[in-house]
Amino acid sequence: MTNAQKFLDCYNELDKAFAKTLGQSEYASFSQRIKELIGKNSVVRRYKDDLYQLGNLRNAIAHQSKGGIPIAEPYQETVELIESILKEFKNPKRVIPDFQFDVFCVNSDTPLINLLQEMNAKDFSQAPILDAGGKVIEVISTNTISRWLFSEYKNQLIDLTAAKVSDLMPHIENTGNYTLIPRNTTVYEAAEIYLKKSKEKKSQLDCMIITQNGKPSEKLMGIVSIEDIAEYLME
Incomplete structure (x- = not known):
């Protein structure tokens, strides 16, 4: 099978998937479907420019051939791109199970x-703080610990064995600098949420905490940091 044939097969499957998502049974152009999906689907928003170009390429292959032979033959990279978009659109990667783990809370x-021992043993840098009812009220990080240490060092009062998390909380630089997201959030949606919340807070979020429905009183299922979704971030 030629690259042109592979490309057209993927294109047609993607077009049908777009139509199904939009609930369309009648004909609509590929570009029109893209426009309608931009406001509804994070994968389409991510790849919108590529999708418009792929639509133009499809028209060149399908409508401008001579003797049934396409005048354009896509590069292998182009075929792989449309295959990747199709795969992501039909089954987008989600934060669960990708970022699922037992969250150490304090x-x-x-x-x-105790917190320092866990951070060292399990190599993490952030821990949610829960209230007596098990609800997330704040996030403490290694940056907070550093600020506390410097403050104590200046006063020559460092005593790691006596200190508690409550002693560190006044040293949290940006309070409430986190958000909660549902477990079915895609990595593309998570990246958009990260950018939106960071812009609102005028500070990069420390993390996004995953629960079943994005509620602070629910069991914590994982944490997403900027490093986890860096490749999906886009303005």
Whole structure:
């Protein structure tokens, strides 16, 4: 099978998937479907420029051939691109299970030494703080610990064994600098949420916490940091 044939097969499948998502049974152009989906689908928003170009390429292949032979033969990279978009549109990667793990949480009475031991053993840099009812109220990070240490060092009062999380909380630089997201959030949606919330707070989010429905009282299922979604970020 030629690259042109592979490309057209993927294009037709993608066009049908777009139509199904929009609930369209009548004919509509590929570009029109893209326009309608931009406001509804994060994968289409991500690849909108590529999709318009792929639509133009399809027209060149399908409508401008001579003797049934396409006048344009897509590069292998182009075929792989449309295959990738089709795969992501039909089954987008989601934050669960990709970023699912047992989240270590603390409360205001948790000894700092316990938090430090867990951070060292499991190599993480952020821990949600829960209230007595198990609700997320804040996130503490290694940056917070550093600020606390410097403050204590200036006063010559460092005592790691006596310190508790409550002692560190006043040193959180940007309070509430996190957001909660549902488990069915796609990585593309997570990236958009990260950019939107960071812009609103005028500060890069420390993290996004995953729960079943994005509620603070629900069991924590994982944490997404900027490093996790860096490749999906786009303005």
